[in-house]
Amino acid sequence: MLLLGTWGRCSLGHCIPILLLAVLFDVVGLILLLLGILASLNYWDFLVYTGSLFLAFSLVFWISWYSLSLKVCPEKLNL
Template identity: 40%
Template sequence: MDLCDRLSHCKIALAFAVLMDLLGGTALLVGVFADLRIKGNDFGDLLVYTGALFVVASLAGWVLWYSGNIEDMSSKRELGHISSAVDRLARTLSRKIRTHRNHP
């Protein structure tokens, strides 16, 4: 039941991403392994390119789904953990880049 609660946000984006992955993977595999000659023309390349486009389109669905579920994640500070060295390094680099851009 806990898994269903985690997937409760952005179900449409999740369904879109999974559907595009399935369609894209199927098209890629059929395009690569099936002999698709019709009247002497090979249509395998068409399916390979179409499958690749479906897989790329699924990335949009995955990004939307992930973005919609970020709000439920709690940061380490909210949980009471001390910030890690990576967090401090990222903040330091961000400040240096910001001050470098502000001073021409």
Template identity: 40%
Template sequence: MEPVYRGLGRCVCCFWLAVAFDIVGLAVLLIGVFVNVFFYDLLIYAGAIVIFLSLIWWVFWYSGNIEVPPAELEDDVGLLKKDKGRVSGISSAVRRLSSRMSSGIRNSLRRNGGPSSTHTARAQRSSGGPPVAPQAEQVTVAMATMTLQGATPHTTPAVGCVVEMQHATTLTLPT
């Protein structure tokens, strides 16, 4: 037999925390409004914030006291009755199709994992040794500082073409 809750319901602790937050927040706010202190604005804002935080406890108390009959819970937890007829057949077919599609998508994401660099790591791992991190490609980037006086330009080959630069510096970054 289920216990019968009266008065404040099941979540009494959340109720009293909400009331305490409201009382403390209102007291701090009113002190900030009516007492002549130099930090009155801090008290006003702090009181308002504490009252706002009491809303969390009020939502917990309210949602903890919502009563749902077991007949309405059957559909939510997957306990469908067999004698519902055609509606049950359609909904079970849709449910099966949905679970097949979601598991197929989930499995394909697990199988394909990510970018192509993970495929090389998987191939190295399957060859028998310990897992090896994939080697990052290195890209050479040419950086130039331009001066207008007295420098003679020279050529530096980069990616199959010739680029003229004044004073060139190269930087190698892993990708």
């Protein structure tokens, strides 16, 4: 019962498009990386490097989503 109460209050944040971009970049990067590693193709190095770049760029979206979804009370800002 305790877990149901905490999951009910969780939200995806204010920036849903940035979250979707982060997940999309993660999925595409992982697919390209695994395809470059596991498939026997002549251009495997391109797939590995491109997949790792997609995963690195997804970190930018994850950090942006997290920092834009933070809630700070106006009293703590000392305005």
